[in-house]
Amino acid sequence: MRITMIGSGYVGLVSGACFSDFGHDVVCVDKDETKIAALEAGRMPIFEPGLEQLVATNVAAGRLRFTTDLAGAVAGADAVFIAVGTPSRRGDGHADLSYVFAATEEIADAMTGPAVVVTKSTVPVGTGDRVEAILRERSPDLDLAVVSNPEFLREGAAIGDFKRPDRIVIGTEDERAREVMRAVYRPLYLGESPLVFTGRRTSELIKYAANAFLATKITFINEIADLCEAVGADVQDVARGIGLDNRIGKKFLHAGPGYGGSCFPKDTLALLKTAEDYETPIQIVEAVVKVNDSRKRAMGRKVLHALGAPDADVRGKTVALLGLTFKPNTDDMRDAPSIAIATALGDAGVAVRGYDPEGIESAKEVMPDITYCRDAYEAATGADAVVIVTEWDAFRALDLTRLKQVMTAPVMVDLRNVYRRDIVEAAGFAYTAVGR
Structure with a gap:
């Protein structure tokens, strides 16, 4: 399948490299010309064990490439993943979705045929609805579907997490989109990694709920540690x-x-x-x-x-x-x-x-x-x-x-x-x- 990954940061680069290792044709896009030039030269913008070799192998095989040309990368793609940053918005703590919506507008203008747009970025509940509204407003005649597919990668173990996941969460009510996502993840599905299909808003919330629960476990044991010191x-x-x-x-x-x-x-x-x-x-x-x-x-x-x-x-x-x-x-x-x-x-x-x-x-x-x-x-x-x-x-x-x-x-x-x-x-x- 032809996959376009918008954003070549931590999530986008690891996901794109792993997808290409599955045999898909992957293009990773980024506005940062310096980053793209470094990637084309084999230099990674982040440290992640095994990533440099994985990228080099798939670039050499012709399955993975990098570009700043979003329009060229999106045209003809079967699935377009949005994997841009969603940092906390300065001042109020809300997720900053400006990069997601900017990427969505560019995708809408570049799409040439039926495609599935996938939010890989961590986004609040309802973001997929807004992404779909932007796409339909700017490209009303296109056959498109918007899917939520949150990532669950641990830094330092991301490649293993991607290739051997506990589960793959896919949020969509569109049957064609489901078939596309099954094809994208077929190598993992054959390895019996469970595909969890659910509603788009539910999928968006699963990511936040999972991270909040894990953060709660860490904080719980830290407070118990203080009690342990006090009581011996x-x-x-x-x-x-x-x-x-x-x-x-x-x-x-x-x-x-x-x-x-x-x-x-x-x-x-x-x-x-x-x-x-x-x-x-x-x-x-x-x-x-x-x-x-x-x-x-x-x-x-x-x-x-x-x-x-x-x-x-x-x-x-x-x-x-x-x-x-x-x-x-x-x-x-x-x-x-x-x-x-x-x-x-x-x-x-x-x-x-x-x-x-x-x-x-x-x-x-x-x-x-x-x-x-x-x-x-x-x-x-x-x-x-x-x-x-x-x-x-x-x-x-x-x-x-x-x-x-x-x-x-x-x-x-x-x-x-x-x-x-x-x-x-x-x-x-x-x-x-x-x-x-």
């Missing part, structure tokens, strides 16, 4: 104990500094704004957002306490942050806990040194005032504490003897519970974890 319990054992209940499950029950990234922060806000518009407040999700925001700031206070505050003056001390991205195996800094932690430390007069295996260039854009280092040991040199913020594999087996030798004071704050207390303390460190 171990949050990891608590998480295992409740996670073995198959009604709950063990995923997203890892205590830490709070959630971040491209999905949970903006999607929980957008869901709250939709509920507000329809006068049906979701108080649980309201609490989740509030607790998560306060938790990131609390992690900064946790580090300051490990340095001796409030009893000791921490001004002039130095802290090494290991891991800056919101999660490992990505270079994404959106709403990363490291930002709030670095801000809290800086406000207290503490110098911050940082290292991340992939996210340094992205981090420089949002944290220009910290010192960036080449590896964990350079970051720890002269530091009064080392803080594990993101659980990259590179930080799971640090040489603790070497680390202690380069530090001014042997203090470790493990915000991801990567290490065992007895091992770290045996190496001569003062050790602080989360919920343990």
Whole structure:
């Protein structure tokens, strides 16, 4: 099938590359000429394990190409996917749909025959209705259908998630559109990945409800972690104990500094704004957002306490942050806990040194005032504490003897519970974890 992907960012690029690997003819479109030129030269705009090789293989096979020419890419396509950004709108938290609607107008002007337009972007309930209205208004004679097909990709594991999904949600009441989407996903359907057909508005809400629920699990275990510290319990054992209940499950029950990234922060806000518009407040999700925001700031206070505050003056001390991205195996800094932690430390007069295996260039854009280092040991040199913020594999087996030798004071704050207390303390460190 001929597939056009509007938007060559995280979702569009991964989806387009995977579709081409299924054997479809895919064109990825983007207005950013620099990005398209880089992609044509084999340089990825994001870090995602396996993506560079996947793109190179399918470009070489002639199944995947990149362009800034939207009109040429849309003409004759069987399915046109909209995969542009929907960030939180500055000032009110609503999803910014301007990119979606701008792309829709250009698609309408470029379509030449029957086609299915698919919203892959995460959009609030009712967006598909507006997309269809724009298309029919601008191209009233065309045979078209609008489908909602939300993505459920985890950064750092996106290719595996796309090729081995738990489910594929498709929102449409149009039978021809259903057949087109079955053909698009036939390789996965043959592998028994379930296709969940539902109404378009229901499909749009499934995405937000899923992310809000996962964000709730993270926030729940983080609050339980605080209780564990207060009563002398171990949050990891608590998480295992409740996670073995198959009604709950063990995923997203890892205590830490709070959630971040491209999905949970903006999607929980957008869901709250939709509920507000329809006068049906979701108080649980309201609490989740509030607790998560306060938790990131609390992690900064946790580090300051490990340095001796409030009893000791921490001004002039130095802290090494290991891991800056919101999660490992990505270079994404959106709403990363490291930002709030670095801000809290800086406000207290503490110098911050940082290292991340992939996210340094992205981090420089949002944290220009910290010192960036080449590896964990350079970051720890002269530091009064080392803080594990993101659980990259590179930080799971640090040489603790070497680390202690380069530090001014042997203090470790493990915000991801990567290490065992007895091992770290045996190496001569003062050790602080989360919920343990």
